Structure formats: C-alpha cells, structure tokens
Amino acid sequence: MGISVRGSIPRKLTCMAFAATLLGGGTAACTKGTQSTSAKADSPRTTPEAAVTAAAAVAKAAENAEDITSLNYRIVGSLPKRGRVSAEASMKTEPLAMSMKLTTAGQSAHDPLEIRFVDGVIYAGGSAVASPKLNGKNWLRADPAVWGRGGMDNNTYGVVPTQIEPSPVVQSTILTGSKDVRSIGTETVEGTRTTHYRGTVTSSGLGAARDAAKDKATRQRQIDSLDQFMVLSLGNTLTMDLWIDGDNHAKQFRMRGEKYDVQGGTGGGPLDMTITFLEINQPVTIETPPAKDTTDLGALVDAAQAG
Numbered sequence: 001m002g003i004s005v006r007g008s009i010p011r012k013l014t015c016m017a018f019a020a021t022l023l024g025g026g027t028a029a030c031t032k033g034t035q036s037t038s039a040k041a042d043s044p045r046t047t048p049e050a051a052v053t054a055a056a057a058v059a060k061a062a063e064n065a066e067d068i069t070s071l072n073y074r075i076v077g078s079l080p081k082r083g084r085v086s087a088e089a090s091m092k093t094e095p096l097a098m099s100m101k102l103t104t105a106g107q108s109a110h111d112p113l114e115i116r117f118v119d120g121v122i123y124a125g126g127s128a129v130a131s132p133k134l135n136g137k138n139w140l141r142a143d144p145a146v147w148g149r150g151g152m153d154n155n156t157y158g159v160v161p162t163q164i165e166p167s168p169v170v171q172s173t174i175l176t177g178s179k180d181v182r183s184i185g186t187e188t189v190e191g192t193r194t195t196h197y198r199g200t201v202t203s204s205g206l207g208a209a210r211d212a213a214k215d216k217a218t219r220q221r222q223i224d225s226l227d228q229f230m231v232l233s234l235g236n237t238l239t240m241d242l243w244i245d246g247d248n249h250a251k252q253f254r255m256r257g258e259k260y261d262v263q264g265g266t267g268g269g270p271l272d273m274t275i276t277f278l279e280i281n282q283p284v285t286i287e288t289p290p291a292k293d294t295t296d297l298g299a300l301v302d303a304a305q306a307g
Contacts, residue, residue, distance in 0.1 A: 053183070057183075058181055061242070065169050068093070070282060070284040071279070071280050072090045072279040072280075072284070074089075074278060075274070076273075080259035082161050085103065085273075092284045099117075111126070120145055121288075122145035125138050134295040134300075138293050141296055151227050154166065157297065163231065168275045172253050173224065175253070176221065177210075178205060179199075179200075179208075182197065182198060189252045196241060198240070199239075203226065235257065236257075237257060239257065251276070259271055
C-alpha cells in the first residue's frame with residue numbers, strides 16, 4: 001500500500017526522510033544481542049472448570065475495554081529490530097488522539113522523542129530531534145497520519161514502532177483467542193490487586209474464536225484482536241499474560257514471541273512487551289504544537305529533491 005505526502009512522496013521515501021531528520025536515527029535504531037526477558041511459562045495444572053472461569057474473566061475484561069474513553073499507560077520491553085524501548089503515553093478515543101514520550105535503544109532516557117497525534121497529523125519533537133535539520137523549529141509534522149487503528153490503516157511515518165501503533169486497549173483483548181488460558185494467581189500491579197491470567201495465542205485460535213462468536217459485538221472484538229495479532233508479525237505463537245483488576249478491567253498485559261523472518265521461519269528478533277494501564281477514563285488533554293514551531297515533512301522532502 002502506498003501513501004504520499006503533498007501528493008508526490010512515496011511512503012517508503014517518506015519514512016526514510018522522516019527518520020533521517022531525527023537525531024541519530026533514534027526511531028530506527030537497530031541493536032544486536034538484545035535479550036528478551038521471559039517469565040517462567042510453567043503454571044499449576046488447570047481443571048476444565050477453572051479454564052472456563054479464566055476464559056470468562058478474560059472475555060469480560062475484553063467487553064469492558066469498550067468502555068474505556070481515555071488512558072494513561074506505560075510501555076517497557078524489547079521489540080524486534082528496535083531493541084529496548086520505554087514510553088509513557090496518554091490517549092483518548094473521541095476524537096482519537098495520543099501523546100507519547102518514547103525512548104529506544106541508543107537514546108538517553110533524558111532525551112525522549114516526543115510524539116503527538118492530533119486531528120490526523122503526527123508531530124515529532126523534543127530534545128531527540130535535531131533542530132538545525134528542521135530549519136530551527138522544534139517539531140516535525142506529517143499528514144495524513146493514522147495511529148491506533150487496524151494494521152493496514154496505521155501510518156506513523158516510521159516514527160512509532162509497528163508493535164505499538166495500535167491502540168493498547170484493543171491489544172489487551174488478544175488473549176480472548178487463547179484455548180489454554182488459565183489463572184496464575186493474584187498479584188499487585190501499581191498498587192492494585194489483580195488476578196493474573198496466561199495463555200498462548202495463534203492466528204488459527206483467534207480465527208476459531210471469531211467464527212464461534214455468538215453475537216455481533218463479540219465477533220467484532222475477535223476480528224479486531226486477530227488484526228492486532230497480525231500486526232505483531234510473529235512466527236507461530238504469542239504467549240500473553242493479562243492482569244485484571246477487581247472491576248474486570250485490564251490493568252496490565254505482557255506479550256512475548258519471536259518475530260517472523262521474511263526469509264522464512266523465525267529469527268526476526270524477540271518481542272517482549274509489557275503495557276501497564278496507569279489510569280483509565282481520566283481527563284486527557286493533548287495539545288497541538290504551535291504552527292510557527294513546526295516544519296512540514298513534505299516541504300523538507302521537496303527541498304531535498306529539488307536540491
């Protein structure tokens with residue numbers, strides 16, 4: 001799928017130009033030897049009755065995810081071809097908007113890349129952006145941009161890693177497609193008492209859950225979950241942990257797997273990402289950077305081509 005900026009810039013060139021304007025290529029950093037930290041996969045034997053209860057709890061949390069209108073959250077982990085990442089972010093659903101401070105491998109934690117998505121425009125700024133390359137401005141803007149949608153719809157110009165382009169609210173529902181979900185026990189997450197569930201997920205399992213859905217709303221959730229699973233581009237199986245609070249909302253989830261290598265098989269690198277919901281349905285304000293302090297990506301690329 002191609003996309004253009006100002007009607008003339010192919011998506012591939014746009015992404016390359018965007019990354020090139022960022023200090024040290026921080027958003028496209030690749031590291032070698034990054035190790036994922038996996039939790040022990042063993043768990044107590046699960047009875048059929050307990051499995052039904054676990055599946056019902058996970059399904060209820062997925063249903064309640066539809067009531068989330070705003071979210072403050074944290075991301076930590078290791079992404080294929082990106083290495084270690086950490087982020088603090090806020091989002092709201094109506095209208096869809098997001099702000100994030102993102103640190104990737106090779107960046108100082110004191111110099112995060114600031115990202116804002118507002119009204120179909122993505123902005124990148126902060127101390128991680130080289131101002132001289134932006135004509136002395138502090139923010140780079142690009143549109144049309146899409147964040148938080150389906151895998152085929154998202155376009156963040158290479159700024160946001162693919163695995164965190166979708167909405168974390170939708171990603172939290174993926175475990176509903178597991179055939180072996182079970183309870184691990186109770187744990188405290190960010191001061192909140194939760195029940196910890198774990199299961200493995202495959203595309204075929206999510207497809208089967210979609211086909212078995214008994215109502216339109218459940219079927220749509222399964223379609224969305226399958227879409228988010230495909231975004232991860234994993235080889236075969238995703239191991240997912242989900243922590244659910246006393247109000248039947250997701251509090252935290254962790255996804256682990258091996259990225260599929262386009263040459264065949266696995267080997268594209270490990271995914272080990274944990275997303276923690278810090279606050280839900282609290283007021284979130286995401287401001288558009290001042291127009292006088294932004295530089296348009298299309299203008300930069302046009303100038304580079306003309307030169």
